[in-house]
Amino acid sequence: xxxPKTAIINCEQIVTICSNNQxxxxxxxxxxxxxxERRDHGVGVSIVFDDDGRIMAxxxxxxxxxxxxxxxxxxxxxxxxxxxxxxRSIIPGLIDSHSHPIxxxxxxxxxxxxxxxxxxxxxxxxxxxxxxxxxxxxxxxxSELLQSLLLRINRMISCxxxxxxxxxxxxxxxxxxxxxxxxxxxxxTMTPIQLVPTFLGAxxxxxxxxxxQGVEHVCKMMEKLSHDDPELKIEFFDVFCETGxxxxxxxxxxxRKAQQLYPESKLAFHGDELSDQNSGCLAARLDACSxxxxxxxxxxxxxxxAAKNIAGIINPTTCYLLKLRKPPVREMIANNVPIVIASDYxxxxxxxxxxxxxxxxxxxxxxxxxxxxxxxxxxxxxxxNRSNEYGSLExxxxxxxxxxxxxxxxxxxxxxxxxxxxxxxxxxxxxxxxSNSNF
Numbered sequence: 355x356x357x358p359k360t361a362i363i364n365c366e367q368i369v370t371i372c373s374n375n376q377x378x379x380x381x382x383x384x385x386x387x388x389x390x391e392r393r394d395h396g397v398g399v400s401i402v403f404d405d406d407g408r409i410m411a412x413x414x415x416x417x418x419x420x421x422x423x424x425x426x427x428x429x430x431x432x433x434x435x436x437x438x439x440x441x442r443s444i445i446p447g448l449i450d451s452h453s454h455p456i457x458x459x460x461x462x463x464x465x466x467x468x469x470x471x472x473x474x475x476x477x478x479x480x481x482x483x484x485x486x487x488x489x490x491x492x493x494x495x496x497s498e499l500l501q502s503l504l505l506r507i508n509r510m511i512s513c514x515x516x517x518x519x520x521x522x523x524x525x526x527x528x529x530x531x532x533x534x535x536x537x538x539x540x541x542x543t544m545t546p547i548q549l550v551p552t553f554l555g556a557x558x559x560x561x562x563x564x565x566x567q568g569v570e571h572v573c574k575m576m577e578k579l580s581h582d583d584p585e586l587k588i589e590f591f592d593v594f595c596e597t598g599x600x601x602x603x604x605x606x607x608x609x610r611k612a613q614q615l616y617p618e619s620k621l622a623f624h625g626d627e628l629s630d631q632n633s634g635c636l637a638a639r640l641d642a643c644s645x646x647x648x649x650x651x652x653x654x655x656x657x658x659x660a661a662k663n664i665a666g667i668i669n670p671t672t673c674y675l676l677k678l679r680k681p682p683v684r685e686m687i688a689n690n691v692p693i694v695i696a697s698d699y700x701x702x703x704x705x706x707x708x709x710x711x712x713x714x715x716x717x718x719x720x721x722x723x724x725x726x727x728x729x730x731x732x733x734x735x736x737x738x739n740r741s742n743e744y745g746s747l748e749x750x751x752x753x754x755x756x757x758x759x760x761x762x763x764x765x766x767x768x769x770x771x772x773x774x775x776x777x778x779x780x781x782x783x784x785x786x787x788x789s790n791s792n793f
Contacts, residue, residue, distance in 0.1 A: 356404040358422060358434050360753075360784050364398035364415055365439030366761035367391050371446055371732050371746035378663065378736040381690040385724045390414070401444060402434070403753040403784030412747055437786065442778060443763045445727065446747050447516030447754030448708045449734035452646045452667050452696035454554075455506045456499055456534050457524040459490025461701045474628060474676060475598055484524070484558040487701050491524040491534070499537045506699070506706065507545050511780055511788050513707040513773045514766075516547050516754040519696075519738060521592060523554030528575045531555050535579075535586045546787040550738050552590040552622070553579075556600055556608050569604050573611045580615045588616060589739075590643070594624045595631050602631050609640055620739055622667075626650040627678070634659045644694065644737040648681045649673065656682065660689045665737040668729070669698035670714035671705040683719045693721070694737045695729040707773040709766045716767060723764050753784035 369389040402411040525531040542549040559568040591612035595605040625633025627647035634655020644665035712726040735745030757779040780788035
């Protein structure tokens, strides 16, 4: 029998997101969140986690107190670790569904070049961009990559991230891509948050190859990995579908091969970031879980994604930092595409903070605050095939949440750049993994 282990008590507000185990929320529903508020001048709201890390109760504190005493005895609170929630609010743990956190080297000079007018593809074609990071990552050993990855993960945790998708893609050859997968697998045993490994061997065309040769190269890498290293976990396969990289048909060839070799894995690819590649329709053909970026997503693609409930992952920090065209977010929402917000953390656009991405999504892309919260919780969990366990605060789900130093959760978005000080506790599987002792 599970027993109550940890509780956060007497909060001003607990945002549950939903209450009927919805896998995602889209359209008008993405602007409607469910929450429980402190009674006027009265009893606060509490949440209790069991010893298996699942949510066992969420309600006003007097009702939870009665329920616990009836089921576990009048002295049950003596065995429960409690955290004071007075003056504070709770939201589900944030989920980052698109991230490139494992790499070596530095591309600060490219930021300066962009400010002076260089485009993304001009830098790429001159040997910079992804290919520069590839060269540096190939040189780095596993220990160096592991230490830098863990440092980045810890910074993301302090900003509220509780699940992190981790892409490879800065190797482009078998040994380095395999090295990156091993580092992600090792890091997953050394951090409290879940890491979701994604193989992105098709992040760029290797130097000296044509795109078609690159396709064959990636397919051979996947074959070798499946044969030589079946213990290496790969949950998703990704391709950079873009002009000058892999086109629509080449992307489909790679992802079809991935489906054949890894039938239990899922597909989620970069699409329509710099040009219209008809990525939404491709995603529908492939039954992909998501497509990321989507600045040039066309109307047919929006309709195709909506028909298949394919998540659209928006990367507001990248759109802002690279001065890209804005994705058609409002049109996607109007057509019931589940919208997700991710950090797209990478050496070209380094943002650890999902709350900062949420702010940019509201100011720069026209999303509401409710939409942005659902986009980084329930819908992000859906994009990673995890919304049955994460993304909302419902009885039976895993106990991932943030205790915020504010009575209204929306301060996390409006206090731009103040992320870590607004997060009092990061709770993962019912356990406190990060605390801000200054509040």
